[in-house]
Amino acid sequence: MSMSLRVAVVGAGPAGIYASDLLIRNQEHEIHVDLFEQMPAPFGLIRYGVAPDHPRIKGIVKSLHNVMDKPNLRFLGNITVGRDITIDELREYYDAIIISAGAVRDREFLVPGGDKSIGAGEFVGFYDGNPRFERSWNLEAREVAVVGVGNVALDISRILAKTGDELLVTEIPDNVYESLKNNKAEVIHMFGRRGPAQAKFTPKELRELDESDTIQVLVDPEDIDYDGPSEELRRADKSIDLNCQVLEQYAMREPDDAPHKIHIHFFESPVEVLTEGDDIVGIRTERTEFDGEGGLRGTGKFTDWPVQQVYHAIGYRSEPVEGVPFDLERHVIPNDGGHVLGEDGFEDSLYVTGWIKRGPVGLIGNTKSDAKETTDMLIADADAGKLNTPTHEDPDAILGLLDERSIDYTTWDGWYRLDEAERKLGEECATHSRERKKIVEWDEMVSYAHHKQ
């Protein structure tokens, strides 16, 4: 039997937008979605996680934009669910709720001195102009360590190694450019605790690291090593094999006169951040080797690398949403196929998708299959009559509640105004015409995108 359903999706990043898209396109039921977002602007990770010099990935926004334009989808920004409105209150207005709040915080780097290391996400938040993060950045270090060999480590190493002027053509705001143009970093050491076949890079991003004339990427030939399981990995996965080929090419080079060098080290496990008072003076790594059983072991051989700043790009983690069960060890919302699990079984009409469901791994496109699993389960539950029945029938009743609470929520029309303002700022740039220049300040974003305009 065809039904009319109202669903609240919490988090307007790719995960939430993909889930919304599947719901509003459902052929069987008429589904209306309200997409809640704590930031004044939509697009989550695309706006505040993807590096500014990655226009191809930022371009995914075009397809998300098309979804957001659809009539059955309503964007409600600048609202923190759990604070401005509780999950139980949402149940009074919606048949079901999907949490898609992503993962923005850094995993902790638990070595002595690790608290002095900067989480990659902090730096990403700064250079992507996220108003919840710092507005200026200390870039005095000439030698910098980046712990981890995944795509986030590539992003931050590349941004650290590029000149401010190379990044001026992107959407970076003025405060970011002002910091980056005085960046003193010349040598960046990335550390992987395992071998080249175990690196988490994607080949395209790894090759791109070397595209700037001001950067040379180097690998020590001694770090190119594979055991039997590594060879297996190469045979089984084309991306891993391509990564290895690119790294082998980097290992065949002699240093040239490029002013910025990125050294990618393998089999070096960071064990301590070395400090003198508040200053970082180095990072200590222990050499590792294959143990003959498919794993690695420490060799007891330690090296101290002179660096003055350390970043850890060892993975992100989600934060709990008030009123929703959370696994504090795995940093995800416990669920079975997308239906949230509490201590006493399934939570009434509560679902989850994206990084907060499965952990912060995978490319943006991978979230689509997640969204499919979650929305299929939600619809199956609707068909089985298991969903909540909201007490408010009027779809605009929720707006009344937001107004009653004087919440300065933003809208999709408001995003158009903010978008136009950012594009205008981009065009007006003195040196280059840019697609946009981001507005950073929270209140300024709200003033463009506010519902009362």
Ligand code: NAP
């Ligand atoms: P990731 O791919 O999981 O990489 C994390 C890295 O940190 C791994 O090399 C891991 O090594 C290392 N690591 C973890 N704990 C460590 C420790 N205690 N000491 C030393 N090294 C440690 O995570 P990510 O780089 O944060 O990326 C998250 C997701 O976003 C990935 O799927 C990524 O592809 C995606 N992403 C894509 C792009 C893009 O441009 N396409 C950009 C950014 C992110 P082990 O393997 O040894 O644990």
